[in-house]
Amino acid sequence: MIKLLLPVRDIFITQPFGVNYLNFYKNLGMKGHNGIDFRARRGCPILATHSGIIIRAGQDGGGGIVVEIATDTYKTIYYHLLKVNVKTGQDVKAGQIIAEADNTGKYTTGDHLHFGFKFIENGKTLNKDNGYNGAVDPTPYFANQYGKFWDRPAAYHRYGRKQEWIAEWKMRFKNAWLHRQLIKRGLNPILGIEPINALVYGGWDFETVINPAMYGQWAYLKKSQIQAGKIPFLK
Secondary structure: OOOOOOOOOOOOEEEOOOOOHHHHHHHOOOOOOOOEEEEOOOOOEEEOOOOEEEEEEEEOOOOOEEEEEEOOOEEEEEEEEEEEOOOOOOEEOOOOEEEEEEOOOOOOOOOEEEEEEEEEEOOEEOOOOOOOOOEOOOHHHHHHHHOOOOOOOOOOOHHHOOOOHHHHHHHHHOOHHHHHHHHHOOOOOOOOHHHHHHHHOOOOOHHHHOOHHHHHHHOOOOHHHHHOOOOOOOO
């Protein structure tokens, strides 16, 4: 069973596999987007999603700077990079930093990582006429590793901490002050999973968690991480 690690630490999908916004990919001769786009700031570390050998590291043209990692049966592709930390022929381990994100190449409109997945045989891509140049949706292989909700932010996953059912239950249903504050602001008095986890596990305060403008901070990092200088989608 193939289990892929995530190529970036903070997860937000800006474009899933198979979509065809404004017929862009149709004009390129494909059915739709032949990968998954992950939000990533310029310089964001890119991680190897599996162990293998580097079969390409350098300029691609339309895809900018690229890295490809292969096993005997599949390969992964990482496009639009700022620079690479590996060389062709090098063995890499799953989770190893292989590059930094950017916006290089012709077919890109902002900093991000385009991640592709293809099955191969004897080094050659299989099913190249499938409408995606042989690429297939890597979503099931992330799900094999992280479960159904692999694409949710860190707050959903309790920032990696062990679940404390009682603490969550009390915060959600037995915190009278919290309920009064939510009602006063015209909000649902029962908070969802991510806000509750931000309060219980992330060290965040109430005002920050209910501020929509702060979602990009607390949903991805604990308060202590932000205070230590970490930046979502960068480091």
